[in-house]
Amino acid sequence: MNVLFLLGDSSLKGGTERSTIEIANNLAYNKDNRVFILSIYRSAKEDNQSFAIEKEVIQASLYDNHPITKNFFFKALFYLRTIYKLLFFLKRNKINLLISVEVISVIFTYPTIILIRFFGSIKYVVWEHFNFTVNLGLKLRDFCRKIAAKSADAIITLTDRDKRMWSENLFVKGKIISIPNSSPFEVTNTLYNSESKKIIAIGRLVPQKGFDLLIDVWKYLYDNYIIDEEWILQIIGDGPDSQELSQKIKNYNLQDKIILVPANNQIDRFYTNASFLCMTSRFEGLPMTLIEAKSFGLPIVSYNCITGPEEIISEESGFLVEMNDFKSFAEKVYCLMNNSKLRFNMSNSSKKEVMRFSAEEVLLKWENLLKEI
Template sequence: MKVLFLCSNLNNTGGTERVGSIIANNLSDSGYDIFFASLMGGDQPVFPINENIKTLSLFSSPGKALFRTPLIIHRLRQVIKDNDIDVLIVIESMLVLFTLPAVLGLPVKHICWEHFNFNSDLGRKGRRLARQLAARYCDSIVTLTERDKKYWLANTKHNSQITAIANPCPFSVQTSQYNSKSKIVLSVGRLAPQKGFDLLLIAWSEVIKLAPDWKLKIVGDGENKAELSAFILDNNLTSSVELVGKTNNIEEYYNNAAIYCLSSRFEGFPMVLLETLSFGLPVVSFDCDTGPEEVLENTGSILVEANDTHSLSIALAKLIKDESLRESISIKSKAKAIEYQPHAIIEHWKKLLEEL
């Protein structure tokens, strides 16, 4: 079976490119003939790609896609025909606006792989249209969570099959022991409104009164850095909070932390939670759309109402004070992490492809 993946740019460092590469590699290892196309660029993939995967680009340089639409459709259609593609997997619902006309009349199965939650259009109204068209005309929609699948089923006129397949974890389940003596709470992500670090700092200002010897480390960079730094200074948190910035060694921070906290206002599928499971970290998380509820199920980690900073502080304080509870959660977290390893996730993809 010949399968063509399409993304915006395989040279990007984003989560969609990372998990797309993992799934493509695993399908290639399983005997599928894989092609990977980028709308633009793609000549220097950031993430490893198997040697026998054929990469190609519709355009070598960036440009306004709207003005290139007829040419994008033509080039993509030609790629599909020239390579006798059986299945097209679109790693971004917006790209369906190009792929639907490109596959018109061709004997190719069309899968839209959605990476964001249905209730968020990320400021692009075209995404709403693309999702409705995908539900109506694609052969299958792949969501990352069961909750998001329900949103698609309830809010689209769908003729297509809608399947929930979680993303694979990029880390193997770690053999190192959980560091129960650590006094570090860790959070990782872009310093942007979506990630809710402002809410986390409000909660932390309460936590630190109960646990003055604990530290909060936030790893990442972004447009909210100045605002968060000002809050830390104004609320006398400089001795207990560190804005670490970017790192190339995130494993070090997972290994040295006692608790992970996810304070996001919304998610598509929080890859960072998969990573924390593989390191055996207990988690306190907002029950935001979408992902935390499913990823943390049966681990003993704590979910609190979305955006409720008081409940977040109480839950953090509970785990801080209960070392045996943290150790128990750590064991369950690593057990749950096995379900998100690539060898497990790829079986769901193989089943979907064979059913098509």
């Protein structure tokens, strides 16, 4: 089968790009598959990818650089040229299955699919990477979901909860299949460090990730509980909210309790040396930081945002807290701080539970999709 993944820019360093490349690489190992990754444009050369693409995967882009779309005329021209280029690529390479990565790409793939089906057949899958309630301020994303529901042979969601939201809010013509992303890390064999006093939170410093809410939790925690002075919270990541978060930490006089750590390529060291992880996101698709943390056997305290946490965390591996209940969140953090046996038990449970997010388990679901579609 000739399978093509279409996405915005495969060279970016994001969860969507990582998971797309991982699945494409694994599917390409099957000699019956010919796998393509096609970017609309690429901001880096092939030899400077954020994630390695195997030589078995054929990669290409419709444009070498981000096209100039400064006015309506240029936008319309870019749109029509993109559809033409995509149509030509699909026909030339005899693509049997087009996977539209991230639902907003439907704006390009849907018209192309309509044109191709005038002359032949092609299977069409749309891969949701956020959740049904999130449009990031773009009504176009909501429109694309409606189009996908009417036209796709299958919709892939990251969680069962999102699968339910799609089926409850739209009439979906094809299948809806829940396939999570896999952990980029193998389950650690290292024994959990019960003596660690480091708590971590990881992600881009943007409003979605809710690090401002986590700082509020820490303010309440230190105002209402007696905390061992060795405990430290590390917020690891880069982003536009860095200055604002730094100022909030200073305003709360928590500079010696909360440290902002720049994003780096040795994130596994932070997981290995941590006691547990906290997440206060306002929304997610499937929060990879929770899956990664469990691969390292970390207990977790997380807000139960839409979507993902409730499908990753059990009572045996962490605490789920209702959104914005900062008092309960602080209580759970304090509980873990003062119960090393509970942390150790949760660590063991985390390692067992995360196996269903292994690359092998996720690949099996993708292979079944290719057989059934």
